[in-house]
Amino acid sequence: MENISRWLDLARWAPSGDNSQPWDVRFEEHTDALVFRISVKKDSIRTVFDQVFHGSYVSLGTFSQNLVLLAEAEGYFCTKIDVLTEVGQPATFVLTFRQELSHGSKIWKKPIEELIRHRRVTRYPYQVKPLDPEILEALQVSLSEFPEIRFSYLESPYHELASLFFKLDKFRYRHSLAYNQFLDELRTETEFQRTQDGLALKSLGTPLPAQWFLLLLRRFRWLHFLIHLGVGAVMAYLGGYFLIVRSGAIGALCASSNSPLSWFRFGMAFQKVWLSAVDEGLAFQPMGTPLLVYSAVAVNDTDHFSPRDRQELQEISKSMLDRFKIDLEKPCVFFRIGKTSKVAPDSARKPMPPLERA
Ligand SMILES: Cc1cc2nc3c(=O)[nH]c(=O)nc-3n(C[C@H](O)[C@H](O)[C@H](O)COP(=O)(O)O)c2cc1C
Missing domain, CATH: 3.40.109.10 (NADH Oxidase)
Known part of the structure; x- marks a missing residue:
């Protein structure tokens, strides 16, 4: 026990x-x-x-x-x-x-x-020189018990992928009011320490000015119009495009089916490859949110997204398939891997409640 x-x-x-x-x-x-x-x-x-x-x-x-x-x-x-x-x-x-x-x-x-x-998660720019192929192969081999999951690396330069992410991220910020619950749950460090609940702002890894903006948005939702005036594009550039092109390697994990068990096993594989990267002394950052968000829900969600939104997402999804053979309808995630001398800050965790016997 x-x-x-x-x-x-x-x-x-x-x-x-x-x-x-x-x-x-x-x-x-x-x-x-x-x-x-x-x-x-x-x-x-x-x-x-x-x-x-x-x-x-x-x-x-x-x-x-x-x-x-x-x-x-x-x-x-x-x-x-x-x-x-x-x-x-x-x-x-x-x-x-x-x-x-x-x-x-x-x-x-x-x-x-x-x-x-x-x-x-290490959300800094990494050294862009290519990584040792043997190390990359070791990461691939670590997934041998997940034969249903395809692991691949992308060819550099990564500008094309970065542009697609940029579009997805801009879309995400434009719809951040759909994230109302997300904004309600945001907590500053002090609030998080006090309540031990919600989403600790610090661990989202956004740069400090973006954190201030999110807190302002939490307080004054009407400030959302600033996103349309270019703030969203700046955030998408700094948090997505800029980091993707500054990576040693970009990997992708894709599963072939869409059941709850596939998503669950996909998470297991994702963690295995992440730990393997850390074991090899490499920094790692998933670039997953836009993919998970849009593949799973937005395309079919008529309550929160207009036909124009859905068409925009379908076009992005088509480019992902044509260019990178990534099907956004199925579990998939990209990740950056690389070397960096910067140390990622510790993130916050809620305590585990006392163990319950079923
Ligand atoms: C499915 C999934 C998708 C994620 N997507 C992103 C992402 O797009 N960008 C990012 O910086 N971190 C991403 N993360 C990392 C989480 O934000 C991170 O695990 C969490 O904030 C806790 O921080 P830690 O992993 O450093 O402890 C993702 C994590 C998971 C499990």
Whole structure:
């Protein structure tokens, strides 16, 4: 029981979209197995962009990958993942672990606990010189237990990809009022320390002026008109275009189907490759929000998006498919990898509630 609480306490250092940390965990101990029921926390659905829970499933997957690796280090292997579904409710993923002889899993250079605890998003420009192909191959190999997920690297220069992201990001800022719940949940550092809830502004990684702007927007929603006057384009340039072209390599992960389990396993794979990059001494940043947001919801959401919006997204989605063979209708994410001497700041986590037995 002590071990389980320690695993969960470490697993919560997993990455999650907007640092939402949507995991709810219940635990059962059987004579021959440990069973974890991992589902989406009741109060964590906060944006129009996660109505079908895809982003949350990815985050449950990153969390579960941590759990799998921590358990493996102590001789427990995840032998089964079941999915429980109920109409209108998010799926629950049931992970069964059994004590078994070693499965010959990946050998890490650094202790896995250290990797899990110190993995961070690094949102700085990286050295642009190409990375050692052997290291890149090692990242690819780390995903061998996910045969359904395609891993690829893009050819540099990355201007074309950066332009598509720029369009997606501008779209996102233009619709940031659809993010009303997101703005409601924003917390300054002091507020976060006091409430231990909401989205800690610091961990979103936006530059300081953009953080001030978001706080102003939270207070005075009418200031949104500034986005249309070019502020959105500046934010999209600095937070997307500029960083993409300053990367050592750009990778992509794509899954071939769209079920809750695919999104969940996609999250597991995503975390595995991220930890592998950290193990190789590389900095890493997902460029995932626009893809997850728009592929999953916006194209079909007639309540929040106009026909013109949807047409714009469909055009972007077509370019992604034609140019990069990335199908936005399925789980996919891009990420920047590179070397940098800058140290990413620690991000915030909510405490794990006391362990509940199912
Ligand atoms: C599905 C997913 C998508 C993400 N997309 C982005 C992104 O587009 N840009 C970014 O800087 N971080 C992105 N992140 C990283 C989260 O913002 C980050 O994990 C969270 O703020 C906690 O910070 P930490 O990972 O440094 O602990 C993403 C994370 C996940 C799981």
